Amino acid sequence: MSRYDYDLFVIGAGSGGVRASRVSAAHGARVAVAEEYRVGGTCVIRGCVPKKLLVYGAHFAEDLNDAAMFGWDVPTKRFDWPILRDHVQAEVKRLEGLYNETLKSNKVETFLERATITGPNEVRLASGSTLSAGKILIATGARPFLPEIPGIEHAITSNEVFHLKKMPKRIVIVGGGYIANEFAGVFHQFGAHVTLVNRSDTILRGYDESMRDRLLQISIAKGIDFKFISSIEAIARAEHGGLQLTMAGCDDIVVDEVLYAVGRKPNIEGLGLESLGITIGERGEIKVDSAARTNVPSVFAIGDVTDRIQLTPVAIREGQAFADTQFGDKPPFEVDYDCVPNAVFSHPPIAGVGMTEGEARNRLGSIKVFTSDFRAMKNVMAGRNERSLYKMVVEEASDRIVGIHMIGPDAPEILQAAAIAVKARLTKADFDATVALHPTMAEELVLMR
Template sequence: MNFDVDLFVIGAGSGGVRAARIAAGYGARAMVAEEFRIGGTCVIRGCVPKKLLAYASRFADDFADAAGYGWRVGETRFDWPTMVAAKEKEITRLSAIYRANLEKAGVQIIEERAEIAGPQSVLLASGRLISAKHILIATGAAPELAPHVPGLEHAISSNEIFDLKSFPSRLLIVGGGYIAVEFASIFARLGAMVTQVMRADNILRGFDEDMRTGLRDELCHAGILFGFGRLPTRIEKRDGALHVALSNGDLLVVDQILVATGRRPNTDKLGLENVGVALDAAGAVKVDAWSATNVPGIHAVGDVTNRINLTPVAIREGHAFADHVFGGKPVAVDHESVPSAVFATPEIGAVGLTEAQARERYDIVDIYRSSFRPMKATLSGRREHTIMKLVVDGASDRVLGAHILGHEAGEMIQLLGIAVKMKATKADLDATMAVHPTAAEELVTMRTRTARYERKPG
């Protein structure tokens, strides 16, 4: 059978773009459809603009710290419209680079919505039907506004917060995950009065407990008001403000409400039911180790599969898919020991198992933990602490996990992720020469075990 293209990708985010480029490099005729902007969530309304806002928020600390180092800084004022315009200029530049890279690779770009019409056919919004030997679903995920309460239509998601016309002086954030925490940290440092509420009793479920507690305390010190075990029950808009009733009986008056309680895979109205692509309970596309669905010729990568929802993972999955299907290289992505970061201030960097996870899986677990005041804070006078933690298998000495709370934790964990991935031992870290004076040197100089947990037989 003759096909219009060898590969049709639905979604021009990081995973889809990488898959199309690599496939084209193997000689495949590739086409990508995108109904919004080239670059996907990460470039347009995710990691990139969020990190830019995090940088902007940290200047408040820098200006305050400068006096301790002899600088005399005059009046400072943050201008939200200037930041929004600068952010838009940068993501437009990056989107153009994504487009140029696709075009250089020979990938055709279709800027309209596409849906699956059959096992090897795709229907465009314009009515054009395209046949494809292989179809890749790379549509990512979208914010899900919950809980569904009266007045929820007045709230916004992380998609809209980057382009607000005016800066919210009073901001309510609903949720305790990394997106909620990052925006709470950002807006508090930019000058907003931030209240953060959530169902849980602490932030960042799934992260190591010491990191969760340490960051929560730092955010409290930054002025964020936490409401644990409570959620909005009603939202009313009147007198130019939002009036929010909480489940514990409290009433809040705010300028804006950001709901960051989770994301759902973008599988609605994709035509998946036309061919019987299997979905899980969360609506994610079910795939095997090769990113293949239950329907021959249809694959999926990235957040739409709800495996590990991180941009580098989507990129790796897209690359591996193209290597396997078009390059004849049977590559399966290893989803173990994936480094990640929370870009709050201070940052969290994590790779491998938490202490709790290790204690569930291993008979002997050794903990090496250090908490110290970073060197910069000694002259600035800032109340700031760095926490570093290594989780080690007490039997083999292998480092099972590493966790950092502090300045540039994301940068440090990327490099430490190599050691954890290579199954380095604590002795390997001990044998590594320190770089002094740095915060990272603590990772190779923590010689004293702070705790040991032994699981009793039976």
């Protein structure tokens, strides 16, 4: 019998922590997990899942307008925010229940309270209990960052946005990344006047330049207001309601809500890391090696708290790798962070995998770029001028496809299959030899010449 209470104690029951817990238990380990908020983590409770449901709801705004050109008479187009909000929360609660059931069915003991590391093999629960474990895995994720400015308590983040009592008529969204642009599209479709404030002159830094330029053009045409090289200096309650924003770089603004989406900060506070001397990076992330191990041999970390790639599927893959390596009978394997696909669920969405055109030119030198700039058939019929753009980046010497980037309806759904081709190092000739599936938008991937 082990001298520890558990073989593995996991702190944090988000996507990565749940995967590591259940797979380790399936391998025969005695596993416990502590979660101080709700099982499911950011993605399920207040992140990608409820956000995607809002994105679905927002798409109906344009679909209902387009329906007339397809013969449908939709006389009343009234949006009711509380109905969508409450249905989204009901779905979140359902998924939370499934996550709990998954842990239970795999015989993982769950503690719904905070856990602190008090030794290399010891944790203390908020209720006062002290437990021991052969290995400790930190999977506490990250949270939205808020700057220290006067009146910041009046602002909201992506944590609170799903619980708004009413839909604002005017909203400022601070940030230029994927979360900011996603919510800009959602609130605009719901009828709010959206102003996106960004301290730089670029949105979606790190994404392919052609895709982000196209999204900016479309967003401006739709009526989203952009304030570049600007920032909020202070927030205060306005005299006649709303919030008064004192701005730097542009005129002051009065709005109903201010949403900050300026990055996420790893959740490391109060975990007891200092007492163990666990190494923390410049961004507040837990430093780990390729096997997810910290500088303390019995303590590991996965997911957003390590700030490698803050994506749910990456955290899940890291949890799987940890469980299989530490408790499975399979050969150890490391997570491959190359060619991780990404998506921005903006309006329209962006999806990409591999190198951007700029990255490929810098790293490979001689490349070929193929593009398809077109209007989706549905947009043509609806009289909507919005154009899609697909780009394929190819290494000239080998003909290998090193990047695919897309903006247009259903781009993320299409890209998932294309990402396999990039990962498999297929060539442009392989795509050229593939028969097109007509009529689809995806066929443009094999028709570029």
